[in-house]
């Protein structure tokens with residue numbers, strides 16, 4: 001399946017073009033969509049390997065939504081039927097009873113012929129996908145789910161910073177979050193080199209931006225930091241080798257490395273990272289890139305806990321709020 005999809009999402013010039021999100025319904029506070037916010041009704045299904053899913057895991061934890069929105073974690077290794085609940089007892093998701101994420105996609109749309117992707121939010125009782133629209137999902141956790149946030153939850157998408165957050169997110173998405181995939185999944189030298197140039201030019205821009213400010217927008221963590229973090233934390237473990245994003249390692253870009261360590265050491269970030277799932281997923285499931293499926297033993301991850309010195313730049317990670325427990 002991976003091979004076929006790979007071809008389907010490659011342009012004639014060898015560029016990787018990501019499929020659109022198919023299920024874009026929203027879960028809303030006022031119930032104006034078909035799907036009202038309701039504690040216990042929905043389940044967030046993720047792979048801990050996936051950067052798009054990882055965003056939602058971080059935001060859910062930062063906002064303290066664990067008790068109202070449950071979490072299902074799939075096996076980092078997909079088989080030809082896609083994501084599986086093989087980590088759970090009986091190899092079924094305990095909340096919905098499904099064995100494959102595809103069951104929930106096909107329940108929502110029997111004709112669905114795209115990739116079955118994470119993150120996906122399921123209606124537990126109906127066992128079907130409500131949304132796989134990952135960019136909207138985390139924003140909605142900040143806004144639509146506000147009535148259920150924990151005391152002291154940070155403002156990840158504050159109104160007065162939204163325009164700037166959106167602007168940063170757009171370039172980080174195009175050049176960095178998706179840029180690493182465009183490097184890794186390119187099938188022509190030229191497409192790879194173009195993606196590579198754009199990626200590292202943007203990382204240089206980010207290094208400059210973050211040299212004298214602790215966070216990307218404002219002086220506390222926001223959605224923009226969450227989105228950049230999930231790519232940076234995978235950089236040396238997966239993208240540098242597997243996707244050939246190798247002008248430098250993250251550990252060789254001093255500002256970004258300190259910034260990433262600062263976030264890693266912030267509750268809600270590092271404690272949601274699973275390097276084992278990350279490495280096994282990338283190296284063992286993209287057969288077109290790594291046919292042997294051998295998962296590298298490195299890199300040494302011990303540097304993540306070392307002092308970063310960025311407190312000196314000021315800013316407070318949670319603003320007027322507090323860290324999650």
Ligand SMILES: N[C@@H](CCC(=O)N[C@@H](CS)C(=O)NCC(=O)O)C(=O)O
Pocket residue numbers: 005018019020021047049050051052082115116117118119132134
């Ligand atoms: N929904 C987006 C982004 C989410 C995404 O790509 N998730 C990956 C994991 S990082 C996935 O679930 N892939 C499943 C597949 O390719 O079959 C997409 O379709 O490209």
